[in-house]
Amino acid sequence: MEEAIMDYNQKQLQILDTAERLFAMHGFHGASVRDIAQEADVNIAMISYYFGSKERLIEAIFLKRVMDVKNGLDELVKNKDLAPLEKINKLIELFVAKISDRPYFCRIMVRAQATQEGVPTELIHEVKKQMYDLVKKLITEGQKKGAFLGDIDTMMMVNTLVGTSNHVIISQNFLKKVWNQEAISEDKFRQQLKERVSNHLKKLFKVVLTDER
Amino acid sequence: MEEAIMDYNQKQLQILDTAERLFAMHGFHGASVRDIAQEADVNIAMISYYFGSKERLIEAIFLKRVMDVKNGLDELVKNKDLAPLEKINKLIELFVAKISDRPYFCRIMVRAQATQEGVPTELIHEVKKQMYDLVKKLITEGQKKGAFLGDIDTMMMVNTLVGTSNHVIISQNFLKKVWNQEAISEDKFRQQLKERVSNHLKKLFKVVLTDER
Amino acid sequence: MEEAIMDYNQKQLQILDTAERLFAMHGFHGASVRDIAQEADVNIAMISYYFGSKERLIEAIFLKRVMDVKNGLDELVKNKDLAPLEKINKLIELFVAKISDRPYFCRIMVRAQATQEGVPTELIHEVKKQMYDLVKKLITEGQKKGAFLGDIDTMMMVNTLVGTSNHVIISQNFLKKVWNQEAISEDKFRQQLKERVSNHLKKLFKVVLTDER
Amino acid sequence: MEEAIMDYNQKQLQILDTAERLFAMHGFHGASVRDIAQEADVNIAMISYYFGSKERLIEAIFLKRVMDVKNGLDELVKNKDLAPLEKINKLIELFVAKISDRPYFCRIMVRAQATQEGVPTELIHEVKKQMYDLVKKLITEGQKKGAFLGDIDTMMMVNTLVGTSNHVIISQNFLKKVWNQEAISEDKFRQQLKERVSNHLKKLFKVVLTDER
DNA sequence: GATGAATGAGCTTTCATTCAT
DNA sequence: AATGAATGAAAGCTCATTCAT
Numbered sequence: 001m002e003e004a005i006m007d008y009n010q011k012q013l014q015i016l017d018t019a020e021r022l023f024a025m026h027g028f029h030g031a032s033v034r035d036i037a038q039e040a041d042v043n044i045a046m047i048s049y050y051f052g053s054k055e056r057l058i059e060a061i062f063l064k065r066v067m068d069v070k071n072g073l074d075e076l077v078k079n080k081d082l083a084p085l086e087k088i089n090k091l092i093e094l095f096v097a098k099i100s101d102r103p104y105f106c107r108i109m110v111r112a113q114a115t116q117e118g119v120p121t122e123l124i125h126e127v128k129k130q131m132y133d134l135v136k137k138l139i140t141e142g143q144k145k146g147a148f149l150g151d152i153d154t155m156m157m158v159n160t161l162v163g164t165s166n167h168v169i170i171s172q173n174f175l176k177k178v179w180n181q182e183a184i185s186e187d188k189f190r191q192q193l194k195e196r197v198s199n200h201l202k203k204l205f206k207v208v209l210t211d212e213r
Numbered sequence: 214m215e216e217a218i219m220d221y222n223q224k225q226l227q228i229l230d231t232a233e234r235l236f237a238m239h240g241f242h243g244a245s246v247r248d249i250a251q252e253a254d255v256n257i258a259m260i261s262y263y264f265g266s267k268e269r270l271i272e273a274i275f276l277k278r279v280m281d282v283k284n285g286l287d288e289l290v291k292n293k294d295l296a297p298l299e300k301i302n303k304l305i306e307l308f309v310a311k312i313s314d315r316p317y318f319c320r321i322m323v324r325a326q327a328t329q330e331g332v333p334t335e336l337i338h339e340v341k342k343q344m345y346d347l348v349k350k351l352i353t354e355g356q357k358k359g360a361f362l363g364d365i366d367t368m369m370m371v372n373t374l375v376g377t378s379n380h381v382i383i384s385q386n387f388l389k390k391v392w393n394q395e396a397i398s399e400d401k402f403r404q405q406l407k408e409r410v411s412n413h414l415k416k417l418f419k420v421v422l423t424d425e426r
Numbered sequence: 427m428e429e430a431i432m433d434y435n436q437k438q439l440q441i442l443d444t445a446e447r448l449f450a451m452h453g454f455h456g457a458s459v460r461d462i463a464q465e466a467d468v469n470i471a472m473i474s475y476y477f478g479s480k481e482r483l484i485e486a487i488f489l490k491r492v493m494d495v496k497n498g499l500d501e502l503v504k505n506k507d508l509a510p511l512e513k514i515n516k517l518i519e520l521f522v523a524k525i526s527d528r529p530y531f532c533r534i535m536v537r538a539q540a541t542q543e544g545v546p547t548e549l550i551h552e553v554k555k556q557m558y559d560l561v562k563k564l565i566t567e568g569q570k571k572g573a574f575l576g577d578i579d580t581m582m583m584v585n586t587l588v589g590t591s592n593h594v595i596i597s598q599n600f601l602k603k604v605w606n607q608e609a610i611s612e613d614k615f616r617q618q619l620k621e622r623v624s625n626h627l628k629k630l631f632k633v634v635l636t637d638e639r
Numbered sequence: 640m641e642e643a644i645m646d647y648n649q650k651q652l653q654i655l656d657t658a659e660r661l662f663a664m665h666g667f668h669g670a671s672v673r674d675i676a677q678e679a680d681v682n683i684a685m686i687s688y689y690f691g692s693k694e695r696l697i698e699a700i701f702l703k704r705v706m707d708v709k710n711g712l713d714e715l716v717k718n719k720d721l722a723p724l725e726k727i728n729k730l731i732e733l734f735v736a737k738i739s740d741r742p743y744f745c746r747i748m749v750r751a752q753a754t755q756e757g758v759p760t761e762l763i764h765e766v767k768k769q770m771y772d773l774v775k776k777l778i779t780e781g782q783k784k785g786a787f788l789g790d791i792d793t794m795m796m797v798n799t800l801v802g803t804s805n806h807v808i809i810s811q812n813f814l815k816k817v818w819n820q821e822a823i824s825e826d827k828f829r830q831q832l833k834e835r836v837s838n839h840l841k842k843l844f845k846v847v848l849t850d851e852r
Numbered sequence: 853g854a855t856g857a858a859t860g861a862g863c864t865t866t867c868a869t870t871c872a873t
Numbered sequence: 874a875a876t877g878a879a880t881g882a883a884a885g886c887t888c889a890t891t892c893a894t
Binding site: 257 | 876878
Binding site: 029032033034044045047048053054 | 883884885886887888
């Protein structure tokens with residue numbers, strides 16, 4: 001995977017961005033290469049020319065984004081001098097920020113997990129495993145240091161972290177409506193949401209992992 | 214909605230079940246009416262004949278399942294003589310059971326929220342709103358009775374409930390692999406999972422809502 | 427193969443005939459299903475609908491025609507009471523008539539032997555083997571009866587029979603031009619040609635197989 | 640035609656050879672310029688650049704090979720001091736050798752005669768006419784000298800010569816299989832075949848043209 | 853002179869739907 | 874009421890060729 005140093009040119013990036021958005025909005029089969037090409041303002045033959053096929057296009061999107069996440073997580077691990085809970089908080093912030101800033105890809109990921117739509121399943125499993133291992137490590141460390149309680153269902157905590165974050169992102173439109181915030185700008189709302197989910201999850205992890213509130 | 218007293222005949226039910234499964238597995242556009250008709254062992258023209266169109270077919274699936282959930286929630290509300298936390302627990306159990314038993318529809322719902330795939334958005338919003346209102350009511354009641362703490366982000370708690378549950382269901386295959394439980398039967402694993410998510414969420418709500426652990 | 431009782435309807439026959447002609451004129455890849463559909467005056471989707479694919483269409487053509495030839499040969503074998511040379515003459519007449527009457531299929535066959543264009547090679551080999559075996563049998567019979575000479579290269583005689591006949595058919599246009607017969611009708615010319623090739627080959631076989639002229 | 644003094648450079652020759660092979664194997668439309676360029680190890684744009692178009696490429700192949708044949712025939716005519724039958728034998732040898740050594744081009748020729756695949760028909764007709772005129776001349780000479788019989792269908796004899804030779808070449812694979820010679824090398828088999836066809840045709844012409852056996 | 857990038861046109865096949873019975 | 878036959882539209886992809894350098 002590491003050999004795939006992705007240096008895409010301008011047109012390729014246009015295609016990738018447009019495809020990400022359309023795949024997110026309409027699903028893999030719901031977004032046609034014709035539509036993608038048209039919205040990306042490139043010739044339809046370019047997609048096959050650059051990426052080989054529609055399937056390889058979505059794989060390229062996955063590769064591009066997943067590497068981002070993996071690299072982010074790796075970085076977190078290296079940071080040694082934080083307290084256990086601070087590390088957890090950092091992780092939450094980082095994860096929420098990552099998927100908040102890539103809402104389209106978040107939707108694709110959710111779809112991909114829910115189904116099998118010509119999507120590289122192994123890649124997804126790999127990054128999920130890494131996430132789980134990381135959280136497990138952080139929690140075990142905290143427990144060894146006596147900072148965290150003993151009886152924790154780590155995997156379920158990961159599911160809550162990922163599931164809640166994802167769900168908030170994909171329910172954005174609904175939440176905006178429910179809270180009567182349809183007037184404010186997309187970006188501002190997303191920023192508010194990011195903070196709110198972050199805080200919620202931090203609180204959740206704190207009360208579960210420690211004795212404090 | 215109320216006029217839609219759904220009395221489907223055998224063939225219609227076959228179509229609905231098969232379509233639910235295939236839509237869940239391959240997405241709305243990924244599942245062709247040909248495939249659905251073939252797997253449901255009915256003539257291909259039957260789908261248009263009975264449901265009008267592919268879109269109306271998936272709407273029928275939604276209507277059928279969503280009514281189920283709504284009715285379940287209504288029932289819960291009526292039950293007056295439970296303690297606040299017991300009501301929350303009951304809700305969690307009920308919700309988790311509902312989507313655990315309908316994993317295909319759960320996947321469709323998740324997809325539908327993540328995107329717009331010719332799916333009745335309003336219906337989804339309606340049932341989500343109802344869910345939110347119900348939780349809000351339960352929490353407020355608990356707070357009035359002094360059983361729950363004051364500073365609760367209700368909407369985020371709903372997101373955690375729904376998001377975690379959904380995520381566990383759609384990640385079933387991954388979890389099975391990670392836990393090396395690939396040998397045991399599908400049903401048994403689902404049962405275990407149901408219990409585990411239930412307990413996890415109950416614990417989560419308890420430590421967040423009350424002072425106890 | 428025998429289960430394929432080919433009972434084609436009118437439209438299917440139109441498609442088969444047109445496809446045979448266009449495949450003969452432009453080759454497998456040179457004749458598009460669009461063109462075939464248009465010239466056969468059927469909807470383009472009908473070809474996939476009836477035959478599955480372009481490849482299966484040409485296979486159907488082969489199956490249809492090759493069965494004809496095979497059945498013709500089988501019939502000849504049964505005819506017991508002819509003299510050896512008369513049998514050979516009968517075979518020549520029959521073979522020449524067969525491919526003269528199906529000039530399009532003759533061209534397809536020639537192309538198919540010359541190359542590999544998504545054509546059922548085994549079917550061709552099978553019918554060629556049958557042809558060879560039949561000629562071998564006729565010549566051996568004649569030799570046993572003392573009617574034919576001993577030193578005959580049977581396979582090469584078959585090659586001459588088939589090669590000459592094919593070549594005359596596919597060179598029709600050239601021959602017509604060389605002989606300045608461009609004025610006479612297609613059918614009449616073909617009839618003349620059939621007779622001429624037939625006589626030529628009969629004479630050839632006679633002088634090679636026997637002592638007479 | 641005579642102005643086309645063909646002095647091709649290395650890359651052009653690579654293209655011509657590869658194209659000849661691929662056209663022979665898959666037909667004109669079945670062989671893409673992409674495939675040709677790739678197998679010839681040249682840039683895809685080179686083909687249009689050097690030859691103008693795909694059609695002009697196959698024309699170049701024809702021109703190159705047909706000139707060969709024509710020149711060979713011309714040479715034969717000049718040779719005065721051979722007996723009539725010896726001249727015929729020489730012609731047979733020369734012709735069979737020519738197409739045996741160029742099996743790919745032989746296949747292209749056969750295809751070209753069978754159909755119209757963007758192939759220079761006039762060129763083919765021209766060389767065929769020359770061949771016919773030559774044989775006619777040789778036979779007439781022989782008849783004048785009293786060496787040959789009078790009643791000869793010259794054109795059909797040409798058809799037998801060309802048709803049989805072609806057919807043997809394009810049926811090579813089948814013959815190899817029928818004779819259980821699949822073990823021996825390609826070259827050796829081709830050599831054997833060349834001799835066998837040659838002898839067969841010589842014998843054929845001898846018994847038809849003369850009284851001897 | 854030579855080539856990687858790019859393109860419009862065309863390919864085969866499948867789609868959801870409708871028609872005639 | 875129910876269905877096999879049929880269809881126009883659109884799908885993903887490859888084609889031979891041209892363009893800009």
